[in-house]
Amino acid sequence: MSKLPIVVTVLVVIQLALQSNAVEYLSSDGYSTAVILLFSSIVMLAVSTIMCVQKQLSPLPKNWSMQWIRMLCSGLGLYLSTLSYHYLHATTASLIFELMVPFIVILGAIESRQSDVRLFLSVGIIGLSVLFFCFTPYSQEPTIGVLTAFLAVTILAVGYRLTKESVVTENQYVIINVTCLSCMLVSLICLAFTDHLNWHYSYIDFGLLIGVGLLRYGQYLCLILLLQVYSTDRAQFPFLLGALTTMFLEMWIEHRFFSIPYMVAVVVLIILVGAIVAIPTSNPIATAEKALT
Numbered sequence: 001m002s003k004l005p006i007v008v009t010v011l012v013v014i015q016l017a018l019q020s021n022a023v024e025y026l027s028s029d030g031y032s033t034a035v036i037l038l039f040s041s042i043v044m045l046a047v048s049t050i051m052c053v054q055k056q057l058s059p060l061p062k063n064w065s066m067q068w069i070r071m072l073c074s075g076l077g078l079y080l081s082t083l084s085y086h087y088l089h090a091t092t093a094s095l096i097f098e099l100m101v102p103f104i105v106i107l108g109a110i111e112s113r114q115s116d117v118r119l120f121l122s123v124g125i126i127g128l129s130v131l132f133f134c135f136t137p138y139s140q141e142p143t144i145g146v147l148t149a150f151l152a153v154t155i156l157a158v159g160y161r162l163t164k165e166s167v168v169t170e171n172q173y174v175i176i177n178v179t180c181l182s183c184m185l186v187s188l189i190c191l192a193f194t195d196h197l198n199w200h201y202s203y204i205d206f207g208l209l210i211g212v213g214l215l216r217y218g219q220y221l222c223l224i225l226l227l228q229v230y231s232t233d234r235a236q237f238p239f240l241l242g243a244l245t246t247m248f249l250e251m252w253i254e255h256r257f258f259s260i261p262y263m264v265a266v267v268v269l270i271i272l273v274g275a276i277v278a279i280p281t282s283n284p285i286a287t288a289e290k291a292l293t
Helices: 004-028 033-055 068-084 090-097 100-112 117-135 143-169 172-193 203-227 234-254 260-278 284-292
Strands: none
Touching: 004 033, 004 090, 004 203, 004 234, 033 068, 033 172, 033 203, 068 090, 068 143, 068 172, 090 117, 090 143, 090 234, 090 260, 100 117, 100 143, 100 234, 100 260, 117 143, 117 260, 143 203, 172 203, 203 234, 234 260
């Protein structure tokens, strides 16, 4: 059995925990969403382009027709996901993003027009998450932040299903480059019309912005490797463990503990989403995805 999935899982857990807390710090330090997304995307694009040149691979897609919708989903989805850190704790944000699995299952059921236990479990998990984060006193998160994160994960779920299709026809660096270009475009539009640069000229912040770019590059590379082996929903499993690690890292960095009900809710949601991944699927979409790899 190949050790690659284990290595990739460990890398994802570390990268996601570090990146989530770094983005939360930069957001609380006054950096706008557009600035964080723009700088991190520039770093990702630079590293990816260097790798393309080194390996003599094309940095641009062979087929642009299937990339436009993915560009829109990636740019808008990642902008909204970064924006949510202005409102939410890193743990809450990363946990909501890992509800990607239920959303992907629902999208697969819509495409195949079939329902199974995974579909009903997915709908239930999303409903419970909305109730907990929006209507209970235990999360203590603003509703606007929660809704922003949910909108982001919905859009990104569509983009990830398209990424699975791109893995078959494009090299991994092309997929990252398209994502970077879409994020840069959205960021520049926001800077031109709504955002401000708000640059603090801090070497620490500059290093964190570069670090976020490198960590996101690593996450995308790991995701692409996982998509070459697993279906779209199961490729998200390592990110679930990353969300749990984010909680412990955030508590350690900020020297505080979340409430017991909050931590219990985080663990329960991770277990429930993990159950979706573990349940065998009869969905023909997932079966077709597996055949492609």
